[in-house]
Amino acid sequence: MIKALAPLFLLVAAFGLLPGCASINSLGNSVKDRFVRVPPKVRIVEGDSRQVYEAARRAMVKLDYQVLSGGPAQGKLEGLSPIGGGDDFKSSRQRSISIHLQALDDRSVEVSVLLTEIVEEDFSKGANSATETPLRDSMAYEVFFEELTRQLQTQHGK
Numbered sequence: 001m002i003k004a005l006a007p008l009f010l011l012v013a014a015f016g017l018l019p020g021c022a023s024i025n026s027l028g029n030s031v032k033d034r035f036v037r038v039p040p041k042v043r044i045v046e047g048d049s050r051q052v053y054e055a056a057r058r059a060m061v062k063l064d065y066q067v068l069s070g071g072p073a074q075g076k077l078e079g080l081s082p083i084g085g086g087d088d089f090k091s092s093r094q095r096s097i098s099i100h101l102q103a104l105d106d107r108s109v110e111v112s113v114l115l116t117e118i119v120e121e122d123f124s125k126g127a128n129s130a131t132e133t134p135l136r137d138s139m140a141y142e143v144f145f146e147e148l149t150r151q152l153q154t155q156h157g158k
Helices: 004-033 049-062 139-156
Strands: 039-046 068-069 076-080 093-103 108-120 130-134
Touching: 039 139, 049 068, 049 076, 049 093, 049 108, 049 139, 108 139
Parallel strands: none
Antiparallel strands: 039 108, 068 076, 076 093, 093 108, 108 130
């Protein structure tokens, strides 16, 4: 009888371990993301380089990013979100955004966006204690691209 129930016990034990696999997998992804390059999210939009640059800059500002560097000639924009507090009074969070623009022709531009989360767990430990983690799958990408589309439509009077 015990031999007959052994496969059932193994099956129950295997299903009991599966929920833990998902959390181990997500932990593995976050560690991997710190060392393996996370690809940017890419969209192709209509417009010339200057129009798309200006729309991307306005989208960043609308989403509360401070533009730090870049320009239409470089085809890039860099920015930071406001610093937000963590769960305790010793930590803080911030996001950086890096946008690269590549003209495909005089009517379309490839827009590449990479978001990074910057977390300072305990700033009392001194400078350089922050960790930066590229965001692989965040809704913030969709929010940016939707705002970019809105800004382009506003430029074109649609």
